Amino acid sequence: GEPVISARDVRVWYGTTRGAIRAVDGVSFDLAPGETLGLVGESGCGKSTLGRGLMGLLPQGAKRDGEVWFKGREILGMKAKDNYRLRGHELGMIFQEPLTRLNPLMRISDHFEESIKQHDPGATKDAIRARALEALRLMGIPPTRYRSYPHEFSGGMRQRLMIALALVLRPSFVVADEPTTALDVLVEAQIVQILNDLRRNFHTSLLLITHNVGIVAEACDRVAVMYAGRIVEQGRVTDVFENPQHPYTRELLRSTISLNTTGLNFIPGSPPDLVDPPDGCRFHPRCPDAMAVCATKNPVTLDRVGGGRVECWLVGPHEQIPPGGTQPLK
Numbered sequence: 001g002e003p004v005i006s007a008r009d010v011r012v013w014y015g016t017t018r019g020a021i022r023a024v025d026g027v028s029f030d031l032a033p034g035e036t037l038g039l040v041g042e043s044g045c046g047k048s049t050l051g052r053g054l055m056g057l058l059p060q061g062a063k064r065d066g067e068v069w070f071k072g073r074e075i076l077g078m079k080a081k082d083n084y085r086l087r088g089h090e091l092g093m094i095f096q097e098p099l100t101r102l103n104p105l106m107r108i109s110d111h112f113e114e115s116i117k118q119h120d121p122g123a124t125k126d127a128i129r130a131r132a133l134e135a136l137r138l139m140g141i142p143p144t145r146y147r148s149y150p151h152e153f154s155g156g157m158r159q160r161l162m163i164a165l166a167l168v169l170r171p172s173f174v175v176a177d178e179p180t181t182a183l184d185v186l187v188e189a190q191i192v193q194i195l196n197d198l199r200r201n202f203h204t205s206l207l208l209i210t211h212n213v214g215i216v217a218e219a220c221d222r223v224a225v226m227y228a229g230r231i232v233e234q235g236r237v238t239d240v241f242e243n244p245q246h247p248y249t250r251e252l253l254r255s256t257i258s259l260n261t262t263g264l265n266f267i268p269g270s271p272p273d274l275v276d277p278p279d280g281c282r283f284h285p286r287c288p289d290a291m292a293v294c295a296t297k298n299p300v301t302l303d304r305v306g307g308g309r310v311e312c313w314l315v316g317p318h319e320q321i322p323p324g325g326t327q328p329l330k
């Protein structure tokens with residue numbers, strides 16, 4: 001059906017004394033109702049910047065360009081006031097560190113009250129309580145904890161609390177930025193289960209940012225692989241993971257698998273400086289398959305066989321590679 005979110009050529013950059021950090025540099029994707037898109041990639045490739053950009057939560061001084069369509073409205077260029085109204089109500093965000101987002105002096109009940117009243121000023125205490133208890137119940141938090149303070153919860157419970165707070169307003173689109181990174185494996189599995197239930201029950205669309213490829217395999221319909229500010233490959237999780245076409249996707253999957261069995265095996269080298277990224281394909285200095293063309297021309301974005309998209313000269317279009325361009329790059 002109609003996508004809930006359509007991002008078109010989204011760009012975000014931060015001004016610094018060294019020059020502009022192009023953290024997101026031309027990203028496009030669609031997300032259908034109830035669909036979960038996993039966003040993976042190494043540290044510093046722009047995942048959080050993209051997630052915050054979609055929510056209108058960028059720090060002062062960050063610049064952005066492109067379009068984000070949400071239910072027929074363009075929200076990237078929206079006034080802060082209108083964006084604020086949408087946020088929470090229609091758009092939700094779940095952050096990595098729950099403690100920094102919860103006020104230690106406020107009871108859980110106060111957090112719910114504040115959040116609901118921002119978007120529904122006339123809500124009565126009873127109505128707020130009913131909605132909050134329902135959200136807590138869905139997160140497996142007993143109603144007896146409604147008057148507790150944040151520090152009285154375990155890390156996993158606090159994270160579920162954050163999810164409950166983000167979801168009490170029933171947003172249609174939620175960005176979850178590494179919601180499980182700080183948690184142990186059991187709690188992590190539980191959160192993934194909860195996120196899965198949510199989309200089934202409420203048709204919430206989710207952008208799930210994570211370092212954990214295993215979580216993507218378990219909880220996501222589609223995956224987008226980000227490198228140096230661009231989505232280099234995206235498609236259905238089964239297609240992309242069983243048949244990665246971009247060397248970065250392949251290396252990322254390989255390093256994750258060996259991480260679990262034989263210890264550390266990261267992709268050699270590191271992601272580029274986004275103030276001055278390499279010419280051509282940004283992955284070329286680290287790519288085991290790099291060809292001459294890769295050092296000079298940015299690859300064209302193509303449809304993947306079996307759906308999705310990929311940008312890599314190995315895939316094509318071969319007629320656009322200049323003579324000699326397929327020589328291995330030394």
Ligand code: ATP
Nearest residue numbers: 014021023042043044045046047048049050059274
């Ligand atoms: P991680 O996996 O470590 O969370 P990420 O993929 O979320 O990384 P971002 O946090 O989006 O990456 O950062 C992308 C780039 O933008 C990095 O080079 C980072 O240093 C830079 N950056 C992020 N936030 C700011 C900021 N407020 N001001 C300046 N530069 C920033």
Ligand code: SF4
Nearest residue numbers: 281284287294312313
């Ligand atoms: Fe490697 Fe070239 Fe493909 Fe980039 S375009 S990933 S350098 S083969």
Ligand code: MG
Nearest residue numbers: 047048049177
């Ligand atoms: Mg991040």
